[in-house]
Amino acid sequence: MTDPNSLEPANHDAGDADDAGELRERLALLRDSAAHYAGQDAHLKRSRALRGEQPGYDKAVWAELAGLGWLGALIPESQGGLGLGCADMAVISEAMGRALFPEPVTASVVLAGGAILYGDNEALKQALLPVLAGGTLVPALAWREHVQDCDPLQVDMLAEPVAAGLRLSGTKVLVVGGIGADGYVVSARAGDGLVLCWVRAGTAGSRVAAEQLPDGRPVATLILDGVQVPAADILARGEVAARALMRAYDEALIMTSAELLGLSTRVLEITVDYLKTRVQFGRAIGSFQALQHQAANLYIQQRLCRHALDEAVMVLQDPAIAADERGAWASRVKARCSDASLKITRGAVQMHGAMGFADECDVGLYLKRAVTLSAWLGGAVIHRRRYARLALKEVVA
């Protein structure tokens, strides 16, 4: 270990000749460069300073992320991206999670970008994806409605056929990245099933209202009242739309899990460091067995996330994976990371004592990001149930 406070295992030998070895080598290089950029203290300070602001992130940093290629990691080279896979994107997401980046990369690039990319409107893809990868277009996905179930395929937003295309009416909530977005991918219910539409910001009949997430970032409510969508702006319909939405959703679950793992790892490092330096009763509090065992418990939680995610991203690296299998992996990992990150961040506050309760202490920022991301796109209970439906269906009715 080069950094004595790092909880990460040292980089593996990159000598393997096989494909897995090559991928591991590539990921190790990416991990180093991602840590070099995202590991700077300035990012955490930005995250703190931008709480309660709109759009809640830094456009200059967004441009830097585009310059690094991160915004186009999952986008094919033919559409201006790098054409990498889930394993690569997870490395990037984890690095940003560590420093609590406020930029809505998962929401905008993985979720909204994925819904565009996995649709079948080639002209619109060519128009949107290169500028998305280039950082000049920030889309957001508006799929969530006020229903209890966290199921992207349950949609009330109405898409009525009109002469030139569709007319959308309804309300979408919890649109992360939706404040300051340049356009929205909107899921709606048409006569023949699900439809995904591209709605540019400011289109007549659309309205955006802001709310605030626990971590201080803004989130949009998108109200559409008879918004006209020309046929050319329909991203996908029916089965294609459903498949695109679910794939984007699953990949966003994985990347959110990677962010949760990153923030959990970092807050545990901060906490272990505190245990080594804080002195009470004449000794470092980290020498007390009660706290040592508590720290060990949190570390075990972190390792569970690490190994489940590592295996999942390797499986998802194959784009031909069956939808149910992908969903089961994504839900499994999101359930674990949601659960574990809450345990770890709560434990981090506890072990910081009164200082952990103070706003000036960074562990509170980590707790609130964990609370936000754990619930976003469905929490542990929801994803355990989905896992049971997808992976245990032989025994669980």
Added chain:
Amino acid sequence: MNAPVNAVKDWNGMDDEVFRLEVRQFFEENYPEELRFLTNRPHFELIKPWLMKLVAKGWSAPHWPAEFGGMGLGPQKLLIFMDEQSRWGVARQFLGEAGTVQLGPMLISHGSEDQKKNLLPRILRYDDVWCQGYSEPNAGSDLASLSLEARVEGDSIVLNGRKIWTSSGLDSTHLYLLARSNKEVKKKQDGISFILLDLSSPGVTVRGIRNISGTTEYCEIILDNVRTPLTNVVGKLHDGWTVSRSLMGFERINTGSPRRAEFAFKRLEALAVERGLFADAGFVERYTELALDLADLKSTYVHFADMLCRGETLGADLSVLQLLSAETNQRITECLLESSGELGLTVTEANSEGKRVDALTPFLVMRAVTIGAGTSEIHRDIIAKRVLNLPSK
């Protein structure tokens, strides 16, 4: 039959799937049906016919190098071998395990030429059945404080003291043990010797200890002026601690394998089917949570197994796997017992004959997994001190 017929076969050069199918076929055709998915460690006489089949096949030590009569499997193939064992419910916690799994590799790395030449073939064939004597009444978690006395007298060692919690001691013919050969040391890990002993030597008493699950897997061994030749020291005199810590590979991740937790989980599934529990939403939530705990335990195991396959050294963080494996195991058997409820109270392995699911025995047996291979508390200490580098004072 010193050289098993197929010991020279190039297993590692085989295609993985071809190898897997060959192993699978052998297990399916030869392993006794009534011994599949055992909860308890079987007594030697019960498992002996199977062990003899392994011996005849040349498969009794898959992880030993071929030059010593093992199969010489590399990590990848060994993983497949172990996979297939658990898939078919083949007992691996059998008696001879201490000899084949533990002692053999230690002799190969630290034994004298005579020890290797004389003992390894006998271990392979189960001519000798070995048990391990580490714990003492006053040296459990604090093993290095052990005090069983080893005194050198001429070309002999005289042993006095007690060993306890020795697995399968009643069925064994030989004991390898750690003993205090030098009391005048600053560091208690020094002055310990690794010694081999024939249990038929005069002065040896072996007494079974009945455990809470009702079987007699453990023993107490009392040594009263027992003599063993000085040539039975493995490694250097006083350097036994090093020998005992020398297991590097699969022997170390063996106790962290998800195998037993999978067995228990299958039993939980069987109980749920028997009782119609999958119609109970509360049970399904708990069952799913355990399924995910097991899945993530497997991912963790794969991480460490992959490290071995790449030839990397396992570190102190292996305690993470040991803890996860043991505690997942316990959670599953706790759910099994609680779900079995009042109706399960009168079901035992003996009276159910597999028709009704015995929940009590696995629950009781699994109390030991957070104690035996290092207590959970010791593993948490190791993580805190050697992985997180938290201070001792």
